[in-house]
Amino acid sequence: MLYPELYKSLESVRWNMEKDIPWDEFDASLLTDEQAQTIKMNAITEWAALPATEMFLRDNRHDSDFSAFMSVWFFEEQKHSLVLMEYLRRFRPDLVPTEEELHAVRFEFDPAPPLETLMLHFCGEIRLNHWYRCASAWHTEPVIKRIYRIISEDEARHGGAYLRYLKKAIADGRQQFADMARGAVAKIGMLMAAARRTEKPLHPTNLHVNKDLFPRDTVQSRLPDPDWLERWLDSQIGFDADWEKKVVERILHAAGLLLGRKFETAQELNRYRKEISGRIAAAAGAAGETAPSAA
Template identity: 30%
Template sequence: MTTPHKLEMARDLDAEPLHSYDVFPVYQKASWELSDIPWDEFRPDLVRPEYVAFAIGAVMGESNSIAAQHGFFNEFADDYDFSAFVCLWGYQELQHHLAFKKWLRLAGTDVGYEQINAMRAPYPPGITPSATLATNIISEIATNHMYKCVSQVAEEPVLTKIMKRASGDEARHAREFIHYTARRLVTHPHELASVLETFYVYMADPEGRYNHPVSKFKGNLPELDGHITIDEVFRYFGEVDDGSAWDRIHKQLLSTLGELTGESVVKLRDIRRILAELPRPAEDSR
């Protein structure tokens, strides 16, 4: 995860403005190809219905990267560096989508194009650009732990290897979304409230456990009526997790807010406290 030292670099407006220049070689070194997955080790005898449902949900969830890229390019039209990072991020997310899709075909099923295509429409802008970034921090951290947790209980070896690869990617994605959030808050400090609110809404909702932000935006598409969605991925995650993975997600999200705000954030009430202490808009304009 991003260290405080690196966040200080993100906040330094005199530092290298093209952070994606540094991200690219890191991602190249850590990248993998579909050919790196040992497809010949696929064990049809170990495929279970819940694995198939999980993989279908993963295909649906990862397919959102196209819509997200479109939304990012629109909302951050004045930020070349972040847009360059989005291109790197989007490639890896699409690879996850294709890897799970290939596994499904080995398992004798697939996801229809109509359902995938329904996810294509871009996301609307967030309350603020910083809130949009915050939503993606949550998404990446949650997905990182979800894949890691499920990979430890799934018995089909190829599916396990896909999840382990994807989990590492998601952790690196979270690190960079934190970087770009910290950088934006330097020049747009009034957007901090929207970041805190985004985290609080997700973490305080008792029904938000084992949910993904994508389901809040695209869970009611008519084309998905009766179809498996990303909700199945997190439902299964909740079924196999003994609570420790969710606790790690919770602690990591709070720790991230601590890094972004420079304050101690160990409980939800700390978020409310920081929000209450922020200057009111009227005071900002004086």
């Protein structure tokens, strides 16, 4: 069981909103209206940890270890939303999200293969770590710069925890289950490492997750400004090709650690995915079963 160890390690580095945020260093002259609006959007987006947690608990009822870890992840993710709202409450109270705006991003996600969802959120944590580091560099006001650095470090640690659970699944003694985990890592890793080829940023908050609510079935589509994310990345914080390259390298490196191979490109990871898919199909055929679709 990983939860006790992860709880202890995350508890040891947990930051305090009163003591670790330099509120008294705020400089109003260094915060623009444009920047303040982006803080509001991120505060609402972080609130979406609530429906994500509900999804994780629903789809992982079979895994009490991972479900227990959700208590830590949920607390720390909601704290991100809270600290951003506290910043606005202190310095731009006119932009504090309303309860209605927060509740709008709480909606049900369709069930999905748990291992694929886990890998998706692992990649999402890597991406958020880099987005927030880039945002910290873009901002000019010292307090919000510090906040973004702090929460970016949380996202990196969360990614590390998800990596541990993926590693645990791959180490499972049941060959077919372990291969399902390998297939999930390869499939989602390949898609997320190829994100630069898509028109929109690939992140859990920007993916369609409820077919009955389409097209308003992404977290971003339910924000007060649904087009905000692309504008924030492209023309505000300047998340350019160099930043994206760092994300891709981290995803491929992590996939290599999990799968025991070195991957230089998403195409190499895709070839591995096909190899694992073939192995799963062969095993299912030998057993007279239908090959699982997750790989």
